[in-house]
Amino acid sequence: MFFDVPWNVVVLQLFFGLALGSIFVLLASGLSIIYGLLDVVNFAHGTFAMLGAYAVFLAVSLSGSFGVGILSAVVIVGLVGGLTEYLLLKPLYGKDPLLPLLLTFGLSIAIPDLIKIIFGLIGKPVNYPQAFSGATILGPLILPNYRLFIIFFTLAIMISLWLFLKKSDLGMILRASTRDSGMVQILGVNVSRIWTIGFAIGIGLAALGGAISAPMMAATPDMGVDMTMVAFVVTVVGGLGSLGGAIVGGLFIGVVVAITSFIAGEYATVSMYFCMAIILLIRPRGLFGEIGRE
Amino acid sequence: MFLKTEKVSKYFGGLKAVDQVDFNLKKGQLKSIIGPNGAGKTTLFNLIAGVYLPTHGKVFFKERDITRFPLHQVSHLGITKTYQITHIFPSLTVFENIRIAAQSRETSFNFWKTTYSLREVNQRALNILEQVELIEKRNWFAATLSHGERRYLEIGIALATQPEVLLLDEPTAGMSCAETNLCAELIQKLNQEIQLSVVLVEHDMSVVMGISEEILVLNEGRALAEGTPQQVSDNEEVQRVYLGEG
Amino acid sequence: MEGRETERKAELEKMLQDTEPKPKTTIVWGTGLVLLVLPFIISAPLATEILIWGIFGLGFNLLLGYTGVLSFGHAAYFGLGAYSCGLALRYWQASIWTGLLLGIVSSMILACFIGALAIRKRGVYFAMISLAFGQMLYFLALSPLKQITRGEDGLTHIPMLQILSISLNRPRPLYYFVMVITVLMLYLTWRILQSPFGKLLQAFRENEERAKACGFNTTRVKFLSLVLSALYGGLAGALNTIYLGYVPLSTLFWLTSGTMVMMTILGGKGTFLGPLIGAGVFLFLQNTISLLTPRWELFVGAIFVFIILLFPAGIMGTLRDKYTSYRMVKLKKQIESSGDSI
Numbered sequence: 001m002f003f004d005v006p007w008n009v010v011v012l013q014l015f016f017g018l019a020l021g022s023i024f025v026l027l028a029s030g031l032s033i034i035y036g037l038l039d040v041v042n043f044a045h046g047t048f049a050m051l052g053a054y055a056v057f058l059a060v061s062l063s064g065s066f067g068v069g070i071l072s073a074v075v076i077v078g079l080v081g082g083l084t085e086y087l088l089l090k091p092l093y094g095k096d097p098l099l100p101l102l103l104t105f106g107l108s109i110a111i112p113d114l115i116k117i118i119f120g121l122i123g124k125p126v127n128y129p130q131a132f133s134g135a136t137i138l139g140p141l142i143l144p145n146y147r148l149f150i151i152f153f154t155l156a157i158m159i160s161l162w163l164f165l166k167k168s169d170l171g172m173i174l175r176a177s178t179r180d181s182g183m184v185q186i187l188g189v190n191v192s193r194i195w196t197i198g199f200a201i202g203i204g205l206a207a208l209g210g211a212i213s214a215p216m217m218a219a220t221p222d223m224g225v226d227m228t229m230v231a232f233v234v235t236v237v238g239g240l241g242s243l244g245g246a247i248v249g250g251l252f253i254g255v256v257v258a259i260t261s262f263i264a265g266e267y268a269t270v271s272m273y274f275c276m277a278i279i280l281l282i283r284p285r286g287l288f289g290e291i292g293r294e
Numbered sequence: 295m296f297l298k299t300e301k302v303s304k305y306f307g308g309l310k311a312v313d314q315v316d317f318n319l320k321k322g323q324l325k326s327i328i329g330p331n332g333a334g335k336t337t338l339f340n341l342i343a344g345v346y347l348p349t350h351g352k353v354f355f356k357e358r359d360i361t362r363f364p365l366h367q368v369s370h371l372g373i374t375k376t377y378q379i380t381h382i383f384p385s386l387t388v389f390e391n392i393r394i395a396a397q398s399r400e401t402s403f404n405f406w407k408t409t410y411s412l413r414e415v416n417q418r419a420l421n422i423l424e425q426v427e428l429i430e431k432r433n434w435f436a437a438t439l440s441h442g443e444r445r446y447l448e449i450g451i452a453l454a455t456q457p458e459v460l461l462l463d464e465p466t467a468g469m470s471c472a473e474t475n476l477c478a479e480l481i482q483k484l485n486q487e488i489q490l491s492v493v494l495v496e497h498d499m500s501v502v503m504g505i506s507e508e509i510l511v512l513n514e515g516r517a518l519a520e521g522t523p524q525q526v527s528d529n530e531e532v533q534r535v536y537l538g539e540g
Numbered sequence: 541m542e543g544r545e546t547e548r549k550a551e552l553e554k555m556l557q558d559t560e561p562k563p564k565t566t567i568v569w570g571t572g573l574v575l576l577v578l579p580f581i582i583s584a585p586l587a588t589e590i591l592i593w594g595i596f597g598l599g600f601n602l603l604l605g606y607t608g609v610l611s612f613g614h615a616a617y618f619g620l621g622a623y624s625c626g627l628a629l630r631y632w633q634a635s636i637w638t639g640l641l642l643g644i645v646s647s648m649i650l651a652c653f654i655g656a657l658a659i660r661k662r663g664v665y666f667a668m669i670s671l672a673f674g675q676m677l678y679f680l681a682l683s684p685l686k687q688i689t690r691g692e693d694g695l696t697h698i699p700m701l702q703i704l705s706i707s708l709n710r711p712r713p714l715y716y717f718v719m720v721i722t723v724l725m726l727y728l729t730w731r732i733l734q735s736p737f738g739k740l741l742q743a744f745r746e747n748e749e750r751a752k753a754c755g756f757n758t759t760r761v762k763f764l765s766l767v768l769s770a771l772y773g774g775l776a777g778a779l780n781t782i783y784l785g786y787v788p789l790s791t792l793f794w795l796t797s798g799t800m801v802m803m804t805i806l807g808g809k810g811t812f813l814g815p816l817i818g819a820g821v822f823l824f825l826q827n828t829i830s831l832l833t834p835r836w837e838l839f840v841g842a843i844f845v846f847i848i849l850l851f852p853a854g855i856m857g858t859l860r861d862k863y864t865s866y867r868m869v870k871l872k873k874q875i876e877s878s879g880d881s882i
Contacts, residue, residue: 041664091849098610101664102805103848105612105798110841117835225794229675232668240665266683273676280657280669343753369755381753383746385864394743397736398755412736438868455754 008140013262014255019147021254022154023213027227028234028246029161030205036241037177037198039097040089043104045206046227047111051077052207053219054115057124066129073211074204081203085196108228112221123220150212157208158247165243174198206231226269233276239289248287295354296321296491297342297373297459302351303515304337311337313515314351319459319493324485326494326502329512330535335495336378338512339461342493343375344368355459369398372458376465378495380444382451384437388428391436391447393419395454419454426450426480442473449480459491460484466498474498478505503527511535571726571813575719584711585783586827590820591715591722592779593803597815598729599772600800605810606733606741607765608748609659610667613674614800616654617647617770619792620677621777626695626787627688636701636708640778647774651767659762671794678792695787708782718779725772732768733812741765745810802844808854817855 027049034042042048055073060066084107092099132146165171177194210219210227217223230253238249253272261268279286297319304312312334319325327335340346342353344365352361355371363371383391396419400412423429426446431439436447445465452460462481466474478501484490485505496502502509502523509526511518519529526532578587596618603609621643628634628642658669681689689695700709708714732738744751744761752758781787790796799822807818825843829836851858 039664041668088845088849096852098663098667099848099852101610101667102801103845105801106841106844106848108841109795109798109802110838110845113835113838113841117838229672233672236669236672264684266686269679270676270684273672273679276669276672277657277676284661365752366755366757369753375753377750377753381747381750383743383750385746386743390739390743394739394751395754397739400736434871435864435868438872451750451754 017255017258025250026209049210052210077207078204082200239286245288596776613670615796617773621774625778643778651770808856
């Protein structure tokens with residue numbers, strides 16, 4: 001079957017896969033940070049991504065600038081995330097570990113309905129920013145500019161994130177807090193605030209993923225759960241608590257889904273769950289995961 | 295040798311919690327393990343019981359290599375441990391706590407019979423309740439017991455699994471003087487009347503010296519000295535490291 | 541010596557008697573009464589739905605409330621049971637009992653697969669993996685297997701059934717049929733909870749580590765619990781097919797799983813009647829709010845968040861906790877007043 005298809009179509013599908021995968025990477029890295037830091041699986045992760053998409057829609061309608069749109073999406077939704085952690089999740093720490101998951105689940109049910117009341121049931125389209133419309137032509141390859149943007153933008157974000165975590169003071173504290181909050185507390189750090197900040201960063205990444213995908217997929221109220229599921233599948237495949245795993249996993253799943261939707265469209269979504277099942281069978285901790293976190 | 299470890303070690307990254315310890319227990323013996331905090335006593339217990347997998351070394355029970363056996367399997371072989379921090383079933387009644395442990399020796403994947411028709415199991419539970427003197431409080435919820443009573447319940451749960459070797463992790467922790475003496479008597483009674491081999495980790499020296507046949511001293515994960523209570527208390531190094539402080 | 545022996549045995553017998561919990565007759569008769577008259581208080585279809593979700597919940601509660609395992613993908617069992625039954629009824633002209641049986645068996649087999657892959661995982665991890673499997677089944681039914689499941693349209697044209705020549709396409713007879721099954725399942729659940737396995741589940745939920753130290757194979761316990769809960773799920777799904785007369789795709793949707801979770805928590809996980817109460821309150825709320833606004837999910841979601849924060853034990857759970865402290869106070873007084881006699 002492959003040999004009937006001209007190679008430039010295959011490369012194009014790979015390219016689409018990388019673009020899709022980049023969005024997955026943003027979503028998964030946020031989820032991974034939250035899980036690594038707080039031991040909380042954020043069921044509402046996709047919901048916040050959805051809020052990011054709506055924020056970009058609002059900001060673009062008001063300001064006309066996509067850049068402002070993305071920035072405000074990340075900042076506003078990130079703040080909302082921090083507030084959520086502070087008001088709703090903090091009271092649950094130390095109790096049954098299933099409670100935070102259940103609470104975020106409740107949010108994932110309530111918030112989309114709220115959006116439906118405010119914005120209506122039909123999705124809101126977001127136009128491609130002028131700067132990235134059109135395509136770049138490389139020989140027989142026609143690469144849409146916006147997807148090029150997604151790939152490079154995500155790369156930049158991931159590098160910044162890595163630098164932040166490895167080099168900055170706050171980043172080091174965040175990394176230390178995941179292992180041994182007790183120790184960090186002794187050193188005088190306000191762990192509670194770190195957790196809020198960490199959660200906000202994770203949500204910010206989710207919002208970014210949602211915001212960037214808005215021009216491609218439009219902002220719809222119910223897009224949340226599918227995004228949460230993708231983030232989770234990628235995290236299982238890449239390995240819990242591993243940023244490298246989120247990146248490799250995200251890109252891998254993106255490519256798998258893109259290629260599957262090209263070959264056998266109806267199996268597209270199923271394919272990512274299938275990957276998850278395989279990983280569970282042959283390497284339960286994920287590609288880069290550590291034993292014991294799962 | 296009934297129970298023994300051969301150069302067993304457990305390293306957590308750079309920390310050598312237990313380092314090449316040889317531990318020997320004869321059948322029917324009452325042996326204590328002592329050492330300062332952090333010496334590796336509980337870790338040694340966990341290695342024997344199957345909670346941890348040794349980094350190096352082996353564990354043998356009745357000449358059989360049980361090094362890689364997990365916790366529940368080791369329990370079935372006849373080695374049961376208690377916990378340093380009380381680890382009971384708080385919302386169940388005292389009777390239920392012991393009964394469920396006794397039940398472990400029968401098959402539990404029985405959905406239809408009522409538990410109250412398992413006569414033997416229930417009798418055994420009641421007998422043990424008597425042994426640990428909790429028979430009057432059998433209908434109380436375990437969470438409502440006093441600290442000392444909980445430590446007794448802890449022992450009772452372990453006894454219910456019909457062990458051949460009992461690993462007691464600081465059973466008298468937090469007990470008053472009187473309670474401690476009674477507990478020591480109970481342990482000695484169990485060892486002598488039903489030939490239960492006991493390994494005791496304890497901080498209370500009066501208990502250790504009073505009832506142990508043999509003592510192993512650990513320090514920083516390594517074996518420091520071994521012998522009868524008299525030999526150990528005479529040992530200069532032990533005195534320096536451990537007993538000398540008090 | 542002999543006399544002392546028999547005396548001792550009798551004493552122990554008596555002690556065993558007083559440790560054995562008995563169902564409170566008022567609750568048993570009360571529940572029975574409520575079940576009998578329910579279709580006269582609220583509509584028969586609503587009552588039937590409550591019972592179906594109640595059965596689903598009984599099994600789910602065994603897994604979550606007693607064993608302590610959260611599955612976010614239980615719709616897989618409900619949906620598979622529904623589709624198996626539907627297919628059997630439509631294409632094989634199967635009897636109602638075959639349909640139900642098929643629903644149960646297919647769900648249990650699915651549970652074996654999922655359990656084998658994932659049951660060793662930590663709580664939150666397993667919860668999400670089970671959801672992922674549920675979603676996988678949903679998307680499979682949506683597109684690739686459209687030939688069989690009819691995708692979004694759902695499986696229709698399921699023939700009307702009869703029990704003892706009473707047609708089940710009228711609401712009241714249907715309700716009483718489901719009610720009989722509900723009573724059976726309640727009894728089964730009671731027997732399971734009273735059995736050695738049931739007691740093990742309760743200890744397990746309290747302290748899994750200690751149960752393991754006593755010698756119980758915890759993985760096997762969780763696995764069996766999962767398969768058992770799938771039995772109820774499959775049965776509920778099959779009953780749902782009979783009730784609706786068709787199989788909607790939504791039976792596999794994650795919201796179905798989520799609804800089950802909410803109902804169980806609301807009613808009180810780890811309590812016996814919690815699932816039924818939870819189903820009743822939830823469906824009642826949903827129905828009432830839907831009359832006012834189609835945005836019932838907002839209110840239900842918000843209420844759920846509220847419950848998690850303030851009353852995580854649910855309705856029956858909070859009641860039970862109050863009753864337990866009351867009973868402990870009574871016991872203490874009893875011991876104090878009777879001195880040291882047994």
